[in-house]
Structures are given as C-alpha cells and as structure tokens.
Ligand SMILES: Nc1nc2c(ncn2[C@@H]2O[C@H](COP(=O)(O)OP(=O)(O)OP(=O)(O)O)[C@@H](O)[C@H]2O)c(=O)[nH]1
C-alpha cells in the first residue's frame with residue numbers, strides 16, 4: 001500500500017482546521033496529515049498539538065514565526081522525502097480546497113504522473129464567487145508564469161497538488177528561491193527541469209470558510225519579481 005502524506009500549512013486557521021481534518025480523515029483514512037504552523041497567534045498550533053497527542057495520525061511542525069507559505073510547503077516536501085512517503089498531497093487549510101477532490105488527484109497520480117495539479121483552469125474546474133478583478137489577476141499571474149518559465153500547465157499558482165515523493169528526493173531544495181506565493185510556479189519549473197510528468201484534474205475553488213486571506217499586495221509584487229528573476233532568459237539553468 002502506498003504511503004500518503006497530506007500537508008496543510010497554517011497561519012491563523014483555528015476555526016478552519018478542525019473540520020477540515022475530520023473531512024480529510026473521512027475521505028482518506030489511510031493517509032497521515034502534516035500541519036506546518038507558523039506560530040499562529042490564534043492558537044491553531046496549540047489545537048493541532050493537542051489533537052496530535054490524542055493519538056490520531058497527525059504530525060505537527062511548529063515554526064517560530066510567519067516564514068511564508070512556500071517555505072512551509074518546502075518543509076513538507078523535505079519531511080515527506082525523509083520519512084519514506086510515496087505521495088505528498090498539499091492543500092490550503094482554509095476550506096478552499098475541498099477534500100472531495102483528493103480521490104481524483106490520487107487516482108491520477110496512481111496512473112504514473114509525477115505532479116498532479118488540482119486545476120481551476122481546465123474543463124470542469126473553476127472558482128466560486130470571485131469578483132472580475134480577482135479572476136483577472138489570477139489569469140494574468142498564470143499567463144505570466146507560462147511566459148516567464150515556459151510552463152505548459154494551466155493552473156500554475158494553486159497549491160492543491162499531489163507530488164510523487166521519489167521525484168522530490170531529486171530536487172535540490174537549496175536552489176528554490178521562493179519563500180512566498182511564487183513557490184507554486186517555481187516548483188513546477190524546477191520539477192519540469194528534472195523531467196517530471198504533469199497532469200491536471202478539475203477542482204472548484206471555494207471561498208475560505210472563516211478568517212482572512214494572508215495574501216497582500218506586497219506578496220503579489222514579490223512573487224512577480226521572483227518569477228521574473230528566475231526566468232531562463234537571463235539564467236543559464238535551461
Ligand atoms: N505556515 C504558513 N502557512 C501560511 C502562510 N501564509 C499562508 N499560509 C496558509 O496557506 C494557505 C493559503 O493561504 P491564503 O491566505 O488562504 O491564501 P490564498 O488561498 O492564496 O488566498 P485567499 O483565496 O484569499 O484565501 C492557508 O492555509 C494559510 O493559512 C505562512 O506564512 N506560513
């Protein structure tokens with residue numbers, strides 16, 4: 001049986017995490033869960049700590065402060081590689097990524113794809129309740145990433161993905177520049193340089209259940225700048 005790790009990066013998701021964990025265990029009882037919490041002031045880490053000591057299969061990595069979503073997922077990749085997992089499935093912890101899609105991601109991975117993306121931008125996928133400017137912004141970022149990094153996949157900025165851990169073991173994690181939101185485009189770029197195969201399965205992206213988004217303008221500009229900097233036009237990595 002394949003070993004599956006589901007990673008959830010959290011920063012102030014105290015209300016969202018408990019119901020999500022129940023739903024994940026109901027959807028994939030055989031999986032382990034890893035929470036990477038950045039010392040959330042709202043006590044998300046404390047809750048995860050007490051849940052993990054109740055004996056359920058949840059591991060918590062607690063970091064000293066808000067170090068960025070990308071760096072949290074990178075930490076999960078290292079953990080999955082070091083702990084002998086076969087698949088690492090990452091999702092947001094705010095309720096936007098519904099556990100009902102986990103089965104189709106895992107099924108596609110079992111067909112042999114190295115990276116399976118839960119995609120908003122293929123037939124059957126989409127977003128709920130997004131205003132036109134949010135759709136436009138997301139479209140532009142995806143277009144930009146395709147142009148800058150030569151990516152062929154449609155949804156390059158979402159985090160709902162399943163990675164074959166064997167491939168992650170070959171990744172030089174030191175070479176990854178992004179700590180924030182550009183991580184998701186950058187990692188596709190780095191993994192494609194390793195010869196990875198990619199597939200996308202449709203997902204509908206829901207609104208976060210509770211709390212506030214952690215993405216802000218400065219994060220967006222930082223992400224655009226990093227994607228510009230790492231583009232193969234001016235680096236020799238391609
Ligand atoms: N550990 C950790 N988790 C983070 C950090 N920033 C964001 N997250 C988590 O990453 C996930 C996605 O963050 P969101 O703020 O929802 O970003 P988003 O989904 O792009 O934006 P919205 O659609 O507006 O919610 C959530 O589970 C957050 O709690 C961080 O610095 N560290």
Ligand SMILES: [Mg+2]
Nearest residue numbers: 092094096208
């Ligand atoms: Mg979100």
